Every structure is written in structure tokens, then in C-alpha cells.
Amino acid sequence: MRALIAAALLFATILTASAASVDELPAGVSLRGDWQEGEVLFGKAPAGSKLWFDDRALRLTPAGDFVFGINRDAPDSAELRVQLPGAAVVSYRHAVARREYDIQHIDGLPPKMVSPPPGVYDRIRADQREVSAARKYEGDSTGFLEHFIWPATGRISGVYGSQRILNGEPKQPHYGVDVAVPIGTEVHAPADGVVVLANPDMYFTGGTLMIDHGYGLQSAFLHLSRLLVGKGQQVRQGDVIALSGMTGRATGPHLDWRMNWYEARVDAQKLAPPMPAAATP
Template identity: 35%
Template sequence: MRIFISFLIGVLLTLVTSAFAFFWAQRNQIEFRFSWPSSPERVSESSMTSTSDEAGTYAAIPDESAIPAPTRLEFLSGHLRQGGFLRGKAENLSAVLMNGETIPTLKDGGFFIGFDRDQAEAFELQMLSDVSETEISLKVAARDYVRGQVIEGLELDMISNARMGPLGHDDFLPTDEQIAADVANSSSLELSQVEQQRQIQTTKTERQQKDEALASRAEADGILQDWLLPMDPGFRISSQWGAGRVIRGENKIHYGLDMAAPTGTELRAPANGVITLAATGFYYDGGIVMIDHGLGLTSIYLHMSEVDVQKGDRVSAGQRLGAVGATGRATGPHLCWRLYWNSGAVKLDPAGLVKHEN
């Protein structure tokens, strides 16, 4: 009897374990549709499996044929999850609206919508043409973010004194108060009052330059391209996008994907675009490049040791931008890669646009 009960328990345990393993595998290998126009006329589609260990969950993108007529959709693709995006192209498109707000579109009917880190789950997408109106309800999957990542070893003069709420704010566009506090804390530099005022003014000007770059709306098609990685494989992800960080006791959200690689590692444009900012020696960002890829989608490269492009340059996917460094607020050589949409109002996960290998 005792042997029989042990056997029964053994069988039950095996069943439960395999069921769990099966569902776990399903959860981490979610198939999602990915369609890509290989030429303006033709639309090729392929299904792919996400291989990233941070793959998480994606909400389903409806099949083009499931979109109610009469909108003629050429393609609809993306990552329906927080920090992700949706993009598409439709014939005779006159407007695209997300929750009733108009989204900018390309002349040829292409459009792009970005989802913030904390984007609510459901939204309404409307596609209008002169003769039709199509409305679909879509879902954005929630993500789990790394929390409480502690960053040690920052130079004292790079530590802010400003108090922040649970979500903190983004150093990339610091407030006046944060700039003043950071400069005042530059004890190692022992700046005079006059020098401090000059430094505060310079840092504010840097922020204005970044704001202006984010406001750019260049004609570029990078927004509809499949993106390349900005550097050769071999880097290490030293901080994930959207991670909650604690820097000297302060809570912040990290809106970059940190890719650690040796100083001098070549950085390249991931997609076509126009350079909207190229500078060195920024207080927080060091060497910085910003690219407008069209429709207000801006990719950002921080802490660079070399900047080899100039504002106004038109760059193609794969073109050299400069090199990895540890300039500005950085603890070691890495690229802080960021992706902002809608003048910085929406911050996206840059890895989401990079083409995954099957």
C-alpha cells in the first residue's frame, strides 16, 4: 500500500512538473506576426519566434484580412507590448488616430505608434481614408521590469542631490533644479560661484539642444525599416531598458539600453535618418548623437569617445557614427542607446526595432 501511494505521488509530481515546463516553454516562445515590406509595392510576411531571454509577452496583431473593410492595409507589424510599437501602411490614408488623437503619417500612407513603458493595456486605432473609416481595438502586453538595480562607483560630481518620486525622472532631460544641484555638488572641481553659473547655463543649453533635436520632423524612411544593431555582437547588456535604478539612494527609471563594449568600438546608424545633434563634452551625456528616423522617431547615442557625424548629415543604415566611450555620466565604456518618439513624450525600447534572427 505504501509503495503504491509513493508510486502515485511520483506519477502526479511528474505530471505537474511536465505541465509546468510545457506552459513555461509556451510562455517564453510566443509566436508573433511580423510583416515587412521588402519593396514599396510588395509585402512579404513571415512568422518568427522571439529568442531574446527578455522576450516576455506580446499581444496579438490582427491579420490584415481580419481588419474590417474597406481600409486596404498593406501591412501592420510591430511589438504590442510596453516600450514596443506598431507600424503599418494603408492605401489612401488620410489620418490615423490612437485613442482619438491624430498620429503623424508619411505621405505614402506609412504610420508609426510608440508605446510608453507604462502604456495602458488597451487602445483604439482608427484609420481614415476619404471614403472609409476603420476602427480596431488592440491590446498592449504589460512587461516586468528590473527593479532596484544599484549603480555604484559614479563620480561624486555626477550624483544628483535632487529628491525624486518613485518613478524619478530622466537625466537625459534634467530639470533646472537637478542641473543646479548636480553642478553645486561638483565638490571635486571646487568651482567658483561664477564658474558654477557658467556650468549651469551650459548644461541648460545642452538640454535645449536635445529638446530641439527631439522636435525635428525630418523626411526619412528609417521608421519603416528593419533595424540593425548599432555595434557588432560581443557587447554585454549592462543595464536593461526600463530598469528601476537606485543611484545613491535615489529611485530612477533607466530609459536606455546599456551595451558595454571597449572604448573605440565602432557605432553605426541602425537605420536611415538625419543627424539632429552631434556634439562632445555634454555634462551628462558626454559625446552624443541623435538621429531623426522620420515621423519624430529619434534614436540617441550617449557617452561616445568619438563623434564622426555632423548635424544635418543624412545617414544610411550601417553608416559609421563614431565610437563607444565612457564620457559624461558613465561608470565605464558603454553605449547608452535610447529611442524617443513624439518629441520625447514616449520612450521606447530600442531593441524592439532590431530584426530578430529566427
């Protein structure tokens, strides 16, 4: 079995390495979205096509829809390889636009405000394993094709990509959009999907839900005070799935909404409509 897998990987490597470069996507292949850090792009290809975004083979719906996301701090360009039915593989490379992020330097903090105490590292690693397993879920939901809605409305208090440097130590960037809402505010599913993680008490993120919208695109909702759905449960757009809170390492009541395409961190705010004016006093 291992020999067969190795042979298949070698064949795929040879196939894609010899792809001819093209300046435009082949006829019948369309893309919607910007080639920029944090963006999610949606495409359509003829049935039976094969596509790869960088090193990952893309899954297509029966109708030929596909999706991929561009990570924060992605390389300067990205490659989409396409093989139409009965045709050779072609390589389409596009520049990735950079974004400016809010970087905040804070010095003079006590060590406990910079790094977690040693006694919680086992718990943190267990949380990370649970999240990693959820991101590997391969769902067939087509919720990713819907027009996403805000899971809660209010003042946007934090944005994707911002980062703090504490006592000279760069911390992990903030990958979500924060909505300042009172504890107990209803949180709604932004699109159809299935719950792949429901943990009421993670170290950093407190009450945490993850919903798979299909084909690698997932939402996460952090710092929740109460979870109203369980792992494996199907949800529809608009369903109330949780109540907001300030659990975990939150410093105030809010909803932190994040999105991933597999391991790529993407900007949830880019998929949502403008925040209603009435919700942003």
C-alpha cells in the first residue's frame, strides 16, 4: 500500500511539475475574489476538471464549484494549476497583494502578561490538537457558496491581521474580526454547515465552536458564554448556535469570528456584508 501511495504521489509531482504556464485561465474556468492576503476566492470549472492551489488538490462540487483561501503573510505569488477533461495541466500564477496590518508595541509588561504559566502548556497543546483535528474535516456542505451573514452585529472592535509585540516578543497575529456585544448576545450561523468542534472551555479561546461550511472553509466562534449546538450537528444559516461572552483570555465581552480554509487563515470580514449602520453607534 505504501508503495502505491508513493507511486501516486510521484506521478502527481511529475504531472504538475511539467505544467505549461499560461497568462489567463483556460476557457470555462472562472474565479471570483481578489488575490490578496486573507482573501477567499471562489471558482467554477467544467465537471471532471482537476485543480491544485499551490500544493493542495482542490475538491470540486458535482457542479464544478471550488474554493481556496490565501493566508496572511502568503508568498508574493500563488499558483493555480488546472487540468480540463482530456487536456494537459496548465499553470496560472498570480501576484498576491500585500495588506497593511496594525502592529502595536507594548513594553514593560510583567512576564505573566506575555507568556502563559508553565502549568497550562499541556492543556494548551491538547486544545491545539483538537482544533487541528477539526480543521482536517472534509465536509460536503455547500454552505461556502452562500452569501455569508454576520453572526452578531455591533461595533467592530478588532480586525484581521493585527498584532501585538509584547516586551519585544511578537505574539501571534489576531486572525478574527471582533464584534463588541454584551455577554449573552445570540450568535447565528453565518452559513450552512456542520459543527466540527464544540468545547466550552479552551484555555485561550474559552467557549469555542467551529463550523465546517464545506470544501475546507470553516468558521470559528470564540469566547462564548454558552454553546447551543453540539459536535456533528447540522446547522442552517441564521440558526442561533451560541451566546457571546468573555471566556478564555478575553479582556472584555465580544464575539471573535474567525475563518480558515484548511490551515490558511482568512479574513471573515471579507465574506460578510457591510456591518449595519444601526449596529455601530
